[in-house]
Amino acid sequence: MSYDKRNDGRDFDDLRPIEAKAGVIKSAAGSAYFKIGETVAYATVQGPRDLYPKFLKDPKKGKIRVFYQMMPFSGVGGRIRPGPNRRAKEISMVTEKAFEEVVCLEDFPNAVVDVFIEIPQADAGTRCAGISAASIALADAGINMKEMVAGVAVGRVSDKLVVDLDYSEEAHEEGATDMPVAVTSVTKKISLLQMDGEFDKKHLSDVLNKSIVACDKINEIQKNALKEQYEVKND
């Protein structure tokens, strides 16, 4: 048996339909909505603002903090207990690392930029959707970045290499490998990489290259969302 046709009819390299908006939450310095398939992420940015506790302050550069959380009703199945669990803490940390090199931290020494990611509806790929949303929100907040970041999960379902897995594919009976990747928009470097499942080394570069192509497409959508928000209307 092989995986000949994707459950939702997409091509193996296709992303699910994406919708992105900037500036959706007024009280935040920057915010974004990012929907890919049935996975939805909101991201907001607060700051740069004073950093506490004081000993965390660095006079040479600022700090970026990420708080990722799934809403209690966002999963299929039981209610998720609110508050940070181990998974959420780890995802927050790797997301932080995905942005540390691209954000111009030296612009705000001693201060912190906080990024909050909330997932109201999940169909796999939430951390990647969160990263794509956070990147738009950071730009919307006017935080200087050398380049943007987009995230996508690539991997293997049965015998096929695929881009942007959904839950039904992650749970495929013949096994699936899920590899969340974040790619920077200009230099095309990888700023987040995780994997679970089984994977033949010879396919690794193939699938990483697929993720770069996919992230390029996502980046176009991110840029359009920002253009739409800041476009000067002449009438």
Next chain:
Amino acid sequence: MINQNIKAHMSETLKKGIRYDGRKLDEFRNVEIETDVSKSAEGSAIVKLGDTIVMAGVKIEMVTPYDDSPDEGTLMVNAEFAPMADPDFESGPPSINSIELARVIDRGIRESETIDVKKLCVKEGEKVWSVGVDLITINNDGNLLDCAGLAAMAAIKNARLPEIDSDGKVDYKHKSDNPLPIEKEPVSVTVHVIGDSIIVDPTKDEEEASDARLTVASINKNIICAMQKGGSKTLTVDQVSEMVDLAFKKAEEIRKNL
């Protein structure tokens, strides 16, 4: 904390019947309700009250009942003041304000017997439905309480029980057509006192200037099902009566949106 000069100015203008955003003292902002906003929840809603946005999701699970009520399902309301909604909200354990909000809404829904918990019983002593309502703030521009109350009720009305397959197992991936056993529709309205004036649906600035508030959850224009006074200023019996009358009147208007 609001600047005392701004507060004094606000009290003066309110006395003349003027609000900073041009509304009348007893006027609500525009209410917008959108349901079915999260497919993973059994019921969900986003409610916008002006710029204030609250999302509500209902999760329904099959559990064993408590020993002291073997024929009753359970209902719980929880609120998260997500830090994304307001620069002043911090992540971490629930703040006292989010606990108060959840408890006031929980009382409004529970005490009015909005949901007949006996009808949530599937098999006495063995299987009952547990209903969890989670409220998450998306943007705070004042009056989260009334907005959250509406969101909770809209999501409860939108909820459908999960399907039970032929072996009696619950299939959480598919919703049935059965709604929750809803008996009543409580709506909460919070009335604020600023100086000598009383107003409804405060913005964030007005809320910070508020001296006292009274939240009144009602099921129709005569019956109150929950109340909560907040703020440090004391109220007279006449004031309380006036505030409750106003809350009734406003609740009738807002209920039409549900």
